[in-house]
Amino acid sequence: MALRVRPLEAPLGAIVEGVDASRPLDPAVCKRLLSCWREHLVLVLRGQALSDPQLLAFSRLFGELDPPGPNPYGEPFLKQFPEINVISNVVENGRPIGNLGAGEAVWHADMTYVDIPPKAGILYSLEIPREGGDTWFADMYAAYEALPADMKAAIEGKRCVHDASHNSAGMLRKGYKPITDVRETPGARHPLVRTNPRTGRKCLFLGRRPNAWIVGLDVSESDKILDALWAHAAQPAFTMIHKWQPGDLLIWDNLSVLHRRDEFDPGSRRIMHRTQVKGTETVA
Numbered sequence: 590m591a592l593r594v595r596p597l598e599a600p601l602g603a604i605v606e607g608v609d610a611s612r613p614l615d616p617a618v619c620k621r622l623l624s625c626w627r628e629h630l631v632l633v634l635r636g637q638a639l640s641d642p643q644l645l646a647f648s649r650l651f652g653e654l655d656p657p658g659p660n661p662y663g664e665p666f667l668k669q670f671p672e673i674n675v676i677s678n679v680v681e682n683g684r685p686i687g688n689l690g691a692g693e694a695v696w697h698a699d700m701t702y703v704d705i706p707p708k709a710g711i712l713y714s715l716e717i718p719r720e721g722g723d724t725w726f727a728d729m730y731a732a733y734e735a736l737p738a739d740m741k742a743a744i745e746g747k748r749c750v751h752d753a754s755h756n757s758a759g760m761l762r763k764g765y766k767p768i769t770d771v772r773e774t775p776g777a778r779h780p781l782v783r784t785n786p787r788t789g790r791k792c793l794f795l796g797r798r799p800n801a802w803i804v805g806l807d808v809s810e811s812d813k814i815l816d817a818l819w820a821h822a823a824q825p826a827f828t829m830i831h832k833w834q835p836g837d838l839l840i841w842d843n844l845s846v847l848h849r850r851d852e853f854d855p856g857s858r859r860i861m862h863r864t865q866v867k868g869t870e871t872v873a
């Protein structure tokens with residue numbers, strides 16, 4: 590079956606049909622998939638049926654895998670497949686089988702608290718609640734391009750610290766202390782404006798708002814700029830929503846897209862398996 594791409598009626602994202610991600614892909618199909626991912630930033634493949642080894646093999650089409658960072662419990666959720674992160678609220682035998690619970694996961698990009706963050710995130714849904722748990726994506730190229738000129742000038746050349754200590758559900762990762770002064774937040778310090786080395790196009794590179802600090806500024810001045818940037822970046826004009834079905838496989842550009850997840854009923858079950866693809870260069 591030939592690969593077909595249907596852009597969403599949204600500023601970013603496309604549905605890709607005609608790909609069975611459980612099977613080895615023809616090199617031409619692979620090439621097209623990669624170029625669609627670069628163009629649309631979020632790809633949605635519905636109706637997949639993947640084992641963990643098949644998810645890993647598909648993810649490796651995008652590059653070498655980047656294992657997840659430390660979770661609150663201090664060990665991989667799937668010991669046999671440490672490159673897979675489990676995102677789930679399910680608790681079995683008194684122990685969470687995955688990360689992030691059932692609450693909101695705030696806007697973020699994955700693992701930007703390291704010097705070379707993953708370039709792609711891949712999320713595969715196994716079990717989905719009837720309501721809630723939708724995932725939102727925001728295009729940071731469009732957000733940067735729509736910034737007023739004075740804000741572009743204010744952030745040019747500035748770096749921001751990306752908090753390593755908490756996950757997007759606000760949980761402290763194992764081995765970290767709560768933050769009392771954002772000037773001491775642990776994590777990488779990246780430029781607020783990233784330039785795509787392939788295309789020269791600029792995007793906002795915000796990571797996550799909690800515990801962020803624009804290096805060198807007074808905390809109040811930094812907070813003022815960051816609050817304005819985040820209010821701008823999360824506007825509906827730059828976002829798409831994904832309403833999950835079991836068997837959905839999403840691939841996003843982690844260096845130019847932010848995502849967040851709505852809360853859902855903690856009494857329902859949501860199980861997702863996630864991989865990430867290693868970035869190849871520092872953010873510049």
Ligand code: SIN
Nearest residue numbers: 676694723724757850
């Ligand atoms: C994540 O933030 O990586 C998980 C998103 C989701 O649970 O939909």
